[in-house]
Amino acid sequence: MKKYSILIIVIAMGFMFVNFNIEEINIPQEEVKTDSAIYYVPADVLQIIDKSCYGCHNSESKNIKGKGKLKFDKMSELKLYKQVGKLTDIADVVKSGDMPNKKFKKNYPDRMPTDEEQERLISWATDLAKQLTPPE
Amino acid sequence: MNKKRLTWLIIILLIVIIQFIPNRKPEVILSNENDLIYNNKLPESVENILRTSCYDCHSNESKYPWYSYIAPVSWLVVRDIKVGREELNFSEWESQSKMDKAKNIDKIIDEVSEGNMPMPIYTLMHSEAKLSEDARQQFADWADNYAESLFE
Numbered sequence: 605m606k607k608y609s610i611l612i613i614v615i616a617m618g619f620m621f622v623n624f625n626i627e628e629i630n631i632p633q634e635e636v637k638t639d640s641a642i643y644y645v646p647a648d649v650l651q652i653i654d655k656s657c658y659g660c661h662n663s664e665s666k667n668i669k670g671k672g673k674l675k676f677d678k679m680s681e682l683k684l685y686k687q688v689g690k691l692t693d694i695a696d697v698v699k700s701g702d703m704p705n706k707k708f709k710k711n712y713p714d715r716m717p718t719d720e721e722q723e724r725l726i727s728w729a730t731d732l733a734k735q736l737t738p739p740e
Numbered sequence: 741m742n743k744k745r746l747t748w749l750i751i752i753l754l755i756v757i758i759q760f761i762p763n764r765k766p767e768v769i770l771s772n773e774n775d776l777i778y779n780n781k782l783p784e785s786v787e788n789i790l791r792t793s794c795y796d797c798h799s800n801e802s803k804y805p806w807y808s809y810i811a812p813v814s815w816l817v818v819r820d821i822k823v824g825r826e827e828l829n830f831s832e833w834e835s836q837s838k839m840d841k842a843k844n845i846d847k848i849i850d851e852v853s854e855g856n857m858p859m860p861i862y863t864l865m866h867s868e869a870k871l872s873e874d875a876r877q878q879f880a881d882w883a884d885n886y887a888e889s890l891f892e
Contacts, residue, residue, distance in 0.1 A: 672850075685888060688839055688891070689846035691839075692842060693846070734839065737842070
């Protein structure tokens with residue numbers, strides 16, 4: 605009986621980490637490399653992006669500067685190196701504390717990512733960038 | 741001594757005094773084994789653009805003009821070169837990962853295409869560094885091709 609309950613817990617936990625597909629963020633998978641391929645973003649990462657980044661960084665955004673530098677919903681249309689470049693920069697600017705910027709911090713303090721959320725975003729972006737980059 | 745003369749005297753005195761404020765220039769190193777131009781066969785036009793429009797601030801090969809020895813202008817020059825090298829240093833180009841190269845090429849293309857680089861304050865004193873629309877396009881195309889070739 606005990607064995608089964610452990611198994612159920614493990615399966616349930618597995619479901620928590622199941623990646624789900626969302627149209628907004630479609631980054632082609634390395635193996636496929638077609639524009640239609642969709643990269644699966646982990647649900648917890650998606651939640652952070654949605655809360656703290658997507659408001660400015662989408663193609664419909666009124667924030668011209670933010671939109672100009674990064675549009676999550678158009679990421680899959682970029683060349684592979686640009687996707688890697690954007691992901692690397694995401695990790696950089698979150699690490700340095702430049703993003704979310706001061707204005708966002710002031711206007712939406714409740715939507716600032718926690719330290720753990722920042723760590724999660726950085727490791728996701730770095731790992732995915734590595735995965736998409738051919739060996740040196 | 742009248743008021744006007746006194747004012748001038750003070751201004752001249754101040755200018756003389758500020759010359760003694762330490763303001764260390766970033767070191768010039770002409771031979772850099774990780775340099776972008778040194779390690780890659782670039783089209784001549786691209787190499788020229790890099791050398792005349794970028795390398796003064798974004799490499800270890802900065803050429804200091806005469807006014808860079810006179811405060812307070814020297815402070816601006818030193819600051820721009822320091823920040824420029826920190827952001828992007830072509831002399832150390834090959835020492836970065838492919839991921840960082842991708843990031844930097846993406847930024848370079850944006851900055852040059854949008855006309856933010858070279859900076860207006862730089863081209864004011866270096867008119868030869870000004871880039872035409874054609875030159876910007878040519879440079880961006882090269883950068884795009886170069887980065888793509890790294891990801892094949």
